[in-house]
Amino acid sequence: MPAQLRTSQSEWEAPGRVNLIGEHTDYNEGFVLPFAIAQRTRARGRTRHDGMVRVRSTLAPDHVEFPVTTAPGDVPGWAAYPAGMVWALTGAGCLVPGADLDLDGDLPVGAGLASSAALECSVGAVLADLAGVAIDRTTIARFAQRAENDYVGMPCGLMDQLACMHSQRAHAMLIDTRSAALEPIPLPLADQGLSLIAIDTHARHALVDGEYADRRRQCESAAAALEVRSLRDAGTADLSRLVDPVLRRRARHIVTENDRVLETASLLRSGQVRRIGRLLADSHRSLRDDFQVSCRELDLAVESSLRCGAFGARMIGGGFGGSVIALVDAPHAGRLISTVKSAFAAASLPAPTAYSVVPSSGARRLS
Numbered sequence: 001m002p003a004q005l006r007t008s009q010s011e012w013e014a015p016g017r018v019n020l021i022g023e024h025t026d027y028n029e030g031f032v033l034p035f036a037i038a039q040r041t042r043a044r045g046r047t048r049h050d051g052m053v054r055v056r057s058t059l060a061p062d063h064v065e066f067p068v069t070t071a072p073g074d075v076p077g078w079a080a081y082p083a084g085m086v087w088a089l090t091g092a093g094c095l096v097p098g099a100d101l102d103l104d105g106d107l108p109v110g111a112g113l114a115s116s117a118a119l120e121c122s123v124g125a126v127l128a129d130l131a132g133v134a135i136d137r138t139t140i141a142r143f144a145q146r147a148e149n150d151y152v153g154m155p156c157g158l159m160d161q162l163a164c165m166h167s168q169r170a171h172a173m174l175i176d177t178r179s180a181a182l183e184p185i186p187l188p189l190a191d192q193g194l195s196l197i198a199i200d201t202h203a204r205h206a207l208v209d210g211e212y213a214d215r216r217r218q219c220e221s222a223a224a225a226l227e228v229r230s231l232r233d234a235g236t237a238d239l240s241r242l243v244d245p246v247l248r249r250r251a252r253h254i255v256t257e258n259d260r261v262l263e264t265a266s267l268l269r270s271g272q273v274r275r276i277g278r279l280l281a282d283s284h285r286s287l288r289d290d291f292q293v294s295c296r297e298l299d300l301a302v303e304s305s306l307r308c309g310a311f312g313a314r315m316i317g318g319g320f321g322g323s324v325i326a327l328v329d330a331p332h333a334g335r336l337i338s339t340v341k342s343a344f345a346a347a348s349l350p351a352p353t354a355y356s357v358v359p360s361s362g363a364r365r366l367s
């Protein structure tokens with residue numbers, strides 16, 4: 001890795017993301033269309049010379065300390081994400097001398113907004129500065145994925161980390177996760193009088209615990225049964241060759257979702273933002289019925305949004321809780337939010353939190 005001037009202090013911020021469409025396609029080498037949101041994580045680092053890393057977060061009561069030689073299994077809990085970045089960078093020959101890291105920000109954790117990728121990417125960029133190594137944005141994203149896969153133990157794809165590092169203001173990013181090729185596509189919400197509302201259901205998922213890994217394994221089994229490298233290479237005509245009904249449903253979600261991403265991208269390229277609503281709603285149905293990663297709270301948020309006149313709505317992220325997005329005419333956003341809240345109250349569920357999300361820039365150095 002090329003050298004850059006080593007600094008003794010560095011500060012980066014990295015955003016969360018909303019995925020417009022393309023769910024569970026990233027670990028099938030498929031297409032995704034996320035954008036960064038304004039809410040972010042900030043990491044401030046200072047060099048230490050004793051080979052130790054100390055991390056403090058405004059979200060945790062206690063700081064955590066570990067050596068730069070940390071290995072998977074050493075550090076549990078939230079600090080496993082920064083520790084995983086130290087491990088991934090060190091393993092690639094980027095020698096971190098030791099650091100004091102302070103973390104804060106306004107990105108909700110566990111809301112399906114990729115707070116772990118934001119944490120990893122902000123810490124990774126700071127550590128590279130302190131080590132005096134120039135690492136390009138895609139490589140930081142790949143280190144973050146490695147940290148999450150092999151240190152934290154969550155077998156995620158690369159969407160969140162690439163969105164975090166590369167997003168551009170007022171654009172969604174079409175990502176081909178096979179090649180990591182990126183195409184920014186304008187998403188002119190305000191210009192067209194539209195709002196995209198994120199609704200955090202406060203139902204919390206535990207992705208590390210199994211369901212996500214199960215889906216990934218099922219997709220790999222379906223690809224193996226079809227004798228293709230990944231489900232990216234399968235088409236609808238192949239589905240009938242899958243005799244196992246569960247594998248057929250999982251594969252149908254991936255194949256149709258990839259098509260929906262490309263159709264959404266082409267509608268956006270010609271400025272037809274309202275018309276993507278139907279694809280968002282179809283994506284949710286496919287995630288609910290074929291991929292089976294939705295839950296009662298997500299379905300209720302989607303159904304009540306659609307009943308209230310949203311052009312489209314869908315769950316985002318891994319599923320089993322977290323957030324929904326709804327595309328709506330801006331003047332109707334308030335009414336949509338109160339309708340969804342009333343539906344939750346009527347179902348005796350805790351009140352969701354809703355706010356409008358704006359396509360924002362990716363990670364950046366603050367100092």
Ligand code: GLA
Pocket residue numbers: 022023024025026027114156157158159160317318319
């Ligand atoms: C999580 C993972 C991503 C992706 C989504 C589902 O956010 O981190 O890699 O697989 O779930 O699309």
